[in-house]
Amino acid sequence: MKARSATPESATRLQILDHAITRFAQSGYAGVSMRDVAGDVGISAAALYHHFPDKQALYLAAMEQAFARNQEGIVAMLESQLPPLERLALFVHRFAALVARDEEFRKLVQRELLDADAARIALLVEQVFRKPHDAIVALARELVTDLDPYLLADSVIGMVLFDHQSAPLRRHVRGRALAADRPEAIARHVTALVTRAVARQDR
Amino acid sequence: MKARSATPESATRLQILDHAITRFAQSGYAGVSMRDVAGDVGISAAALYHHFPDKQALYLAAMEQAFARNQEGIVAMLESQLPPLERLALFVHRFAALVARDEEFRKLVQRELLDADAARIALLVEQVFRKPHDAIVALARELVTDLDPYLLADSVIGMVLFDHQSAPLRRHVRGRALAADRPEAIARHVTALVTRAVARQDR
DNA sequence: GTCTATAGCCGGATAGAC
DNA sequence: GTCTATCCGGCTATAGAC
Structure with a gap:
């Protein structure tokens, strides 16, 4: 290569x-x-x-x-022909794993969101967000729900990211278990939350 | 004063x-x-x-x-004797409004999460996060659910924060409505999502 | 309480030898 | 391709007049 x-x-x-x-x-x-x-x-x-x-x-x-060194992981998040809810679980799991594995990558992205000019934001969108975001939005559409698919997609990303972003705070909150299986725990939580929300289709 | x-x-x-x-x-x-x-x-x-x-x-x-200039808004987020689900809606609405109103405050907080040493993180916890976080965790406990209350609380915060954090990206994603009522839209979405998830109590 | 002037350091960047 | 030496500008912080 x-x-x-x-x-x-x-x-x-x-x-x-x-x-x-x-x-x-x-x-x-x-x-x-x-x-x-x-x-x-x-x-x-x-x-x-x-x-x-x-x-x-x-x-x-x-x-x-x-x-570039995360493109493999990003592509992996998208490869799947499973039914929507299982694809959601897999996506969330892989995204959480990626974010947990490469802390530097997450920090660089979050710094870019604070600092970058329009040109660098465009780079960020093309090289990082575009594909997985399209995929998760499409997935959100498939989940039969009247929740806005864009907001739902961003919610999933936001929950996983904030779990890592807030890690420094956790040491100062008493009674907070410092689970060893963080990425799996947050992935399971987000999957469960969204699954329940979209499964409830009365209204 | x-x-x-x-x-x-x-x-x-x-x-x-x-x-x-x-x-x-x-x-x-x-x-x-x-x-x-x-x-x-x-x-x-x-x-x-x-x-x-x-x-x-x-x-x-x-x-x-x-x-300090946001303490009034933070305290306001907590003052409520409503039943859990309505208190959730009110909390989310006020939190989204605060984050939307003071963009500088949000950026400072997110920069601190990236840059701060232990002492400054402690300051952040005591002056900003402790009270509202305790309140939203307690609220998460009251919502009868087997979802982890800490994870649920952080999810709510993460969804609202990421909605603002990702604003620069949104300009580069085609077909994305730039709603004028952002804080209300995200608040309604998060409230709906969590409400449906916890209302579903079979399992 | 604010100014001008400046010390002293550290930063990005270049020149030119090897 | 890497080095030492250096330029020069910007930075924090201080001195001392007003």
Whole structure:
């Protein structure tokens, strides 16, 4: 499997991107210096400029890489010919697993939602959200319900994301079990909640 | 009503905090300079140091101010003696309204969830989340259901928050109605979803 | 309480040797 | 492809006049 982008992927370049992803996810664009990344990689800051023309190009490349390394998981979320409710369960399970597996990916996405300009939002939509979002909206339509399919789709995504987003808060709320099976627990919960809501078709 | 904190609140100090909140919500801690804030206020950067010892103190004061100016709305979310399902509807409606009204508040909270250390997370819990979270968890318990009350409570919060968080994406998804009544729409949707899920008590 | 001036540091980015 | 050295601008924070 060769490089999926126009630029060739040398080992050093990939190493730089890997550390850049970690740094940008942790501290945001403005909170990371080229010296930070260079130090992580073990090269000088000047050497970075051999691989990327400037900081912004490094950032964009890191974003694309972080998105690309999850494309397999994103595609996997969609492959299924099951009936709607079972497809929902599978989708939620896989989405929760993906979000739990790659914390940096989640943080980068959430930072982009806060920071990104229109162009970068467009990149985010095309490379990350478009396909799975279309799939979950289509699924929401198939679930016979008078709930708005867009709102229902976003609700599913929002519930799973917030479960991770709120993890730091959980340590400070007494009586809160720190379950070891987080992704499965939230997946089961969301599936159960939506399943019950759409199963109730009187009104 | 006097200052609720130890420090007296001069008009200039309040003005500084107001602009600081806007800046920090928009660009994050590292993305804002003291000169930026000073320029907004119309004073020199040096003058800021008469009101706050350093940048971090300004940031913390801005956070506290942003939280404090929403305490009225947060308390309002809890005042109700209605039966559970109606209390849920009211809570969701008020929460959605608060999040929609103060976009800066939401962004600051979401940035803190990404950036904050343990001490600042504790502040966030005590000044923002503790009370309404306890209330919504208690409410989730009252709704007779075998869904986990903590997960159910977080789901409600997550759905409302993500509706706003994902707003920038919505422009890039074709066929998506940009409803003018956003807070009401999401509140109605979440209420309907949860109401149906908990009303279904067979199993 | 605000100013101008500036110290001192750190950041992005470049030059040029190897 | 990586280095050292460096430029230069912006940053936090302080000094001292008004």
